[in-house]
Amino acid sequence: MKGTLVERSEAVMPAGVHFVGAHPIAGKEKTGVAEGSDLLFKGARCIVTPTKSTDPQALERIKQLWEETGSIVLTMDPHLHDQILGAVSHLPHVAAFALMNALADVRDRQLPSLDLARHSGGGLRDTTRIAASSPEMWRDIFLWNRGNVVSLIEKYQQALEELKHLIKAGEAAKIEQALERAKGEREKLNAGSAVAV
Amino acid sequence: MKGTLVERSEAVMPAGVHFVGAHPIAGKEKTGVAEGSDLLFKGARCIVTPTKSTDPQALERIKQLWEETGSIVLTMDPHLHDQILGAVSHLPHVAAFALMNALADVRDRQLPSLDLARHSGGGLRDTTRIAASSPEMWRDIFLWNRGNVVSLIEKYQQALEELKHLIKAGEAAKIEQALERAKGEREKLNAGSAVAV
Structure with missing residues (x-):
């Protein structure tokens, strides 16, 4: 995903305009302006993904921008980014989405007296917090990073x-x-760090 | 587990002593006296598991005891308890333990630059919080409730x-x-409720 995105974006930049990929490892399961927070990036990692053709000055400006939000900036090849994010973020999302669906199946098909809200504690709630994330966004992430996600x-x-x-x-x-x-x-x-993603 | 436990306990009670099974759906991934909290049970569910042979007065006393801790008491057949807890608690624990091990395997066998602490955000952390739970306790729970856990x-x-x-x-x-x-x-x-288990 970052791999393809960075390649395609670099290819279409007009002369004098530079593209630098960046991915702040911060977010919430909720989206929209009302969920915004000026502390969201504080102490969170931000992965900047330069390539061999990235303009060094543009790279520095982007790194500075993210540092000013309070982020800790890491730089990484965009393809490695996709493998690593597949592991630490995309796979946990698959695990959480599938767990909610498995439990809903158990309730619907074999254990009608199972009341997930009434019978569960914080364990299930934490394990599946990210299953409340945006279906549109995660559909796209899973498809863009399909090769890594399937293998994970x-x-x-x-x-x-x-x-x-x-x-x-x-x-x-x-x-x-x-x-x-x-x-x-x-x-x-x-x-x-302990920032939501 | 509760099924077997309740049956065996009822069988060995001396005359005039009554056994009533109970399971507070509250706890932490940490154990020991230093982790104790007088608010742990407040607002949490507590499942009391009477059988046909449970003494009604003993049942009432146990229900009262748990209500006094601030728990919301549910009563349930002990075998149903094992199916339901298998779903809302034991399966999420399996999911979290296995997710940590899968990611450790990915790092050890194919992606040595993966640094789980450095690259992850709150998503992975929440999804796997309960993977820090006691291995001895969870080994026993998985084995006692083996039939339900395997099927889940x-x-x-x-x-x-x-x-x-x-x-x-x-x-x-x-x-x-x-x-x-x-x-x-x-x-x-x-x-x-939002109490850890």
């Missing part, structure tokens, strides 16, 4: 299959090991 | 497979439909 969903399917297999087989020690690993990785996230 | 993971795998198929096939309108459904279900959750 497959990795996730493998991890789920492994955990399911261990539970089915009653492999207590290996289940605990898998959960320990996940917990360790999750705790390392707390070192980063 | 399979529903989730189906929902993921469907979404992956639509993305792979470029089915824009159907992707949007699937995301709309998830968003609608997620927004209905906001009507409930």
Whole structure:
């Protein structure tokens, strides 16, 4: 997506006009002017995606602009951006959307007394917060980054299959090991910023 | 789990002692006395699980006890409890643990420049908050509720497979439909309480 977007945009710029890709890793599941906040970018990462043909002065100006919003600027190749964002953002969105739909199916097809709002706690609510994101926007992101997203969903399917297999087989020690690993990785996230995306 | 637990506990109670199962839908991903809070149960649901042989007076006392902590008490058959908690709590935990492990695999095996803490925003953090939960406790929960958990993971795998198929096939309108459904279900959750579990 950033890869294609940057290539196409660079190709159509008139002489003297420079294109520099940038992606602030900040946002909310809600959209629109009323949801705006002047603190949204503060402490958040912003990925700037220069290529070999990016004008150095234009790059500096764009980096400065994002720094002035309070962002921490990272620079990255646009194709690498798509792989990394696929992992840290697009896959979690797929996971959250699919989880809501799976639970709705369970309720509709086999467990009519399941009342998701009434029976759930903060765990389900946090895990699926981003499933309330814009369907139009996420449809486009999934399609633009299709290759990476599909391959990442497959990795996730493998991890789920492994955990399911261990539970089915009653492999207590290996289940605990898998959960320990996940917990360790999750705790390392707390070192980063805490801005919604 | 509650099903088996309640049956076994009722069977071993001495004369004049009554067992009543209860499950407060409140908790944190952190454990230990230092993490305690006198507001933990306030506004949270507590599921009390009587059976045909539950003593009515004992049931009333247990319900009162939980109401005094500020909980909203629901009563439910213990086997139904296991199906419902499997859906609203155990499956989201599986989803979060597996997501962390899948991302760690992606980083370790194909994308070494992926830095989960540095590149992620609040989306990944919220989606995986409960992956920091106790591995010992969740190992046991998954095994005690094995039948329901395995069947729920399979529903989730189906929902993921469907979404992956639509993305792979470029089915824009159907992707949007699937995301709309998830968003609608997620927004209905906001009507409930917002206590961690």
